[in-house]
Amino acid sequence: MILAIETSCDDTCAAVTDGPRVLSNVISSQAAAHARFGGVVPEVASRHHVELVNPVVDAALAEAGTTLDEIDAIAVTVRPGLIGALLVGVSTAKALAAATGKPLIPVDHLLGHVAASWLEPEPLAPPFLGLIASGGHTLLAGVRERTGFELLGSTLDDAAGEALDKAARMLGLGYPGGPAIQRVAVDGDPAAFKFPVAMSRDPGLDFSFSGLKTALVYAVRAIEKEAGEADAEAAVSARQADLAASFQAAVVDQLISKISRALDAAERAGEAWPALALGGGVAANSLLRERAAELCDRRDIRLKLLPIELCTDNAAMIAAAASGLGPIAYPDYLDIDAAAVSRKAAA
Ligand code: KG4
Ligand code: ZN
Numbered sequence: 001m002i003l004a005i006e007t008s009c010d011d012t013c014a015a016v017t018d019g020p021r022v023l024s025n026v027i028s029s030q031a032a033a034h035a036r037f038g039g040v041v042p043e044v045a046s047r048h049h050v051e052l053v054n055p056v057v058d059a060a061l062a063e064a065g066t067t068l069d070e071i072d073a074i075a076v077t078v079r080p081g082l083i084g085a086l087l088v089g090v091s092t093a094k095a096l097a098a099a100t101g102k103p104l105i106p107v108d109h110l111l112g113h114v115a116a117s118w119l120e121p122e123p124l125a126p127p128f129l130g131l132i133a134s135g136g137h138t139l140l141a142g143v144r145e146r147t148g149f150e151l152l153g154s155t156l157d158d159a160a161g162e163a164l165d166k167a168a169r170m171l172g173l174g175y176p177g178g179p180a181i182q183r184v185a186v187d188g189d190p191a192a193f194k195f196p197v198a199m200s201r202d203p204g205l206d207f208s209f210s211g212l213k214t215a216l217v218y219a220v221r222a223i224e225k226e227a228g229e230a231d232a233e234a235a236v237s238a239r240q241a242d243l244a245a246s247f248q249a250a251v252v253d254q255l256i257s258k259i260s261r262a263l264d265a266a267e268r269a270g271e272a273w274p275a276l277a278l279g280g281g282v283a284a285n286s287l288l289r290e291r292a293a294e295l296c297d298r299r300d301i302r303l304k305l306l307p308i309e310l311c312t313d314n315a316a317m318i319a320a321a322a323s324g325l326g327p328i329a330y331p332d333y334l335d336i337d338a339a340a341v342s343r344k345a346a347a
Contacts, residue, residue, distance in 0.1 A: 001016060001017070001018045001023070001064075001066065001070060001071050001072050002016070002017050002018075002071070002072065002073050002074070002075050002105070002319040002322050002323060003015075003016050003057070003060065003061065003068070003071045003073075003074050003075070003096075003319070004016075004017070004074075004075040004076065004107070004315040004316070004318040004319035004322060005053065005057065005074070005075070005076045005077070005089045005092055005093050005315055005318070006076075006077045006089060006109070006112070006313060006314065006315040006317075006318045007049045007053065007077065007081075007085050007086060007088050007089035007092075008077045008079075008080070008081025008082065008085060008086050008089070008109045008313065009040060009045065009081055009082060009085060009135070009136065009313055010029070010030045010031065010033075010034055010040045010045045010048075010085070011027050011028065011029050011030065011312070011313045011314075012027075012028040012030070012048065012049050012052035012053055012056045013025075013026065013027045013028070013056065013313060013314050013315035013318075014026050014053075014056045014057045014059070014060035014315050015060055015314065015315035015316040015318070015319050016060050016061065016063075016064035016066060016071070016319070017119070017316055017319035017320060017323070019323065020118060020119050020120045020123045020320075021119075021120055022119055022120060022310075022316045023063070023064035023065070023066070024059075024060045024061075024062075024063035024064040025060075025309060025310075025314055025315065025316040026056050026059045026060045026063060026315070027309065027312075027313070027314055027315075028052045028055075028056050030044075030045060030048045030052075031175070031176060033048055034175065035174065035175050038169050038174075038175050039165065039169075039175060040082070042082045042083075042084055042085065043084065045082055045084070045085045046082070046084035046085050046087070046088060049085055049088035049089070050088055053088055053089065053092050054092070057092070057096070060315070068096070068100050068102075069100075071100075071102060072102070072103075073102055073103045073104070073105050073322065073327045074093050074096050074097045074100075074102050074103070074104050074105070075093070075104075075105040075106075075107050075318050075319050075321070075322030076089050076090055076092075076093035076094075076104065076105075076106060076107065076318070077089055077090075077107055077108075077109045077112065077318050078090055078106040078107065078108070078336060078337070078338050078339065079108055079109065079338060079339035079340070079341065080108070080109060080110070080136075080339065080340060080341045081109055081136070081338075081340065082340070083338060083339075083340045086338035086339075086340075087338045089338075090106075090336070090337070090338045094333065094334065094336075097330065097333065098330060098331075098334070101330065103327035103328055103329050103330070103333070104327065104328050104330075104333035104336070105322035105325050105326075105327050105328065106325075106328070106333070106336050107318045107321045107322050107325065108321070109313075109318075110132060110137060110139070110141075110149075111148060111149065111321045112317040112318045112320070112321045113130075113132040113134065113137075113279040113280050113317060114130045114132065114141050114143055114149050114277070114279060114321070115146070115317055115318075115320035115321035115323075115324065116279050116306050116310045116311070116314075116316070116317035116320060117130065117277040117279065117304050117306065118146070118320055118324075119310060119316060119317070119320045121307070122304070124275055124277055124302070124304040126143045126144050126145055126146060127142075127143060127144045127273060127274065127275075128143050128273055128274065128275035128276065128277050128302075128304065129141070129142060129143070129152075129259070129262055129263065129266070129273040129275070129276050129277070130142075130143050130149065130276075130277045130278075130279060131255060131258075131259055131276070131277070131278050131279070131280075131283070132279045132280040132283075133159070133160040133161060133255060133278075133279075133280045133281070133282035133283060133288075134159060134160075134161050134280030134281045134282060134312075134313075135159060135161035135162055135165060135176070135178075135281055136159055136161070136162070137154070137155070137159050137280065138154065138155040138159045138160045138161075138207045138209075138255075138280075138282075139151060139152075139153065139154040139155070139207075140152040140153040140154070140205050140258060140259070140262050142262075142266075142273075143277075145324075146321075146323075146324025146325075147324055147325060152205050152262055153204060153205025153206045153207065153258060153262070154206060154207065155206065155207040155208065155209065156206050156207065156208045157208055157209060157210040158209040158210050158213065159209070160207070160209060160251055160254075160255060160282045161176075161177075161178055161280070161281050161282045162209070163209035163210075163212060163213055163251060164177045164178040164181050164247075164248070164251060164282070165177035165178065166213055167181060167213065167216050167243075167244070167247045168180045168181050168244075170216060170217065170220060171184075171220075171236070171240050171243055171244060172236075172237075172240075173240075173244070176281075178281060178282055178284070178285060179284070181244045181247065181248050182248065182285055182286060182287070184240055184241050184244040184245075185241065185244040185245035185247075185248045185249075185287075186241075186245075187241040187245075188240075188241030188242040188243070188244050188245030188246070189241075189242050189245055189246070190245040190246055190248070190249035191246070191249075192239075192242035192243075192245065192246050193219050193242065193243060193246035193247075194246075195212055195215045195216065195219075195246055195247060195249075195250035196211050196212060196215055196250070197212075197250055197253045197254050197257065205258055205261060205262050205265070206258075207254060207255075207258060208254075209251065209254070212247070212250055212251065212254075216243065216247055219243060220236055220243070223235050223236050223239055224236060248285070248287060249287070251282075252285065252287050252288045252291055255282075255288060256288075256291045256292065256295060259276065259292070259295065260295060263276070263295075263299060263301070272301075273301065274301055274302060275301055275302035275303070275304060276292065276295075276296055276301060276302070276303050276304070277303075277304040277306075278292055278303075278304070278305060278306070278311075279306060279310075279311060279317075280311060280312075281311055281312045281313070282311075283305070283306060283311040284308045284311045284312065289305055292305075293305075
């Protein structure tokens with residue numbers, strides 16, 4: 001049994017897993033504390049983590065019907081993320097491990113998002129192609145084993161979720177933006193605005209969302225200009241659903257196109273991926289899920305969709321990743337540090 005702690009961003013999370021079984025997965029969201037700032041404020045996040053981490057760990061143990069004595073190892077997210085936020089989890093995990101004589105397993109947050117797929121229900125074992133799309137990251141992962149993944153492509157600028165969050169702010173929809181855009185887009189026409197999908201110039205597997213964001217700024221400005229100063233706000237408001245639907249469709253188009261390309265490339269190389277897994281907060285998006293289902297149907301490969309609570313940040317996925325890594329005994333883990341960026345990204 002692994003007890004895992006995740007505090008890389010604005011959710012304080014702890015979970016207990018037993019192999020692929022999730023015994024508890026406690027997530028204390030700070031979204032309300034950050035909403036009025038329109039995004040996560042790092043120092044506010046750290047302070048909330050300090051207050052929440054012990055009760056959240058206690059709740060995870062209680063919900064799993066277990067105690068620290070029965071835990072075999074303690075896992076914790078050590079990178080990438082907000083450094084102050086990560087430090088709260090890392091210090092807590094080290095203290096718990098040292099006090100109880102258990103080993104520690106340091107985990108990369110992104111491997112965590114990938115590893116969420118090998119948890120129940122319907123665990124998916126490697127090999128598979130993974131798309132991780134969250135507020136901080138957008139990447140394609142070639143997953144062949146449980147110890148890591150090959151980075152096939154990542155975003156050159158904004159993450160997909162970040163683009164949705166910024167678009168939502170521009171449209172006056174609040175934070176977090178992804179769910180708000182999805183809600184409003186239901187009543188909109190995805191073909192109302194032609195936003196760029198950022199494919200033509202880039203033949204590779206990297207993503208780019210900043211051009212899309214700029215296109216939205218111009219579309220909003222054009223509506224405002226046409227309406228005149230007095231009616232600008234009402235005019236944008238009247239087109240809110242169409243703007244949201246078109247923007248969401250452009251984000252999803254790009255994600256699906258790059259997945260398609262990655263599947264093609266593997267096929268050409270003679271090692272076709274037998275499955276696709278979606279992870280990260282944006283994987284909660286229903287349009288993305290639908291389009292991915294169509295794609296996998298057409299290609300006759302398995303699609304692994306996660307329950308929403310395993311898409312967004314959580315500690316069960318950190319425990320899952322830890323189960324494929326080696327535990328580190330006392331005192332060797334004491335000099336492990338939190339890091340704001342991935343080793344891979346830093347290299
Ligand atoms: O994985 P996550 O919880 O945290 C990070 O590691 O970033 O992802 C949060 C991101 C936010 O940008 C949020 O707007 C987006 O996921 N998100 C969604 C949906 N739910 C959350 N985006 C699109 N559609 C959704 N339903
Ligand atoms: Zn995440």
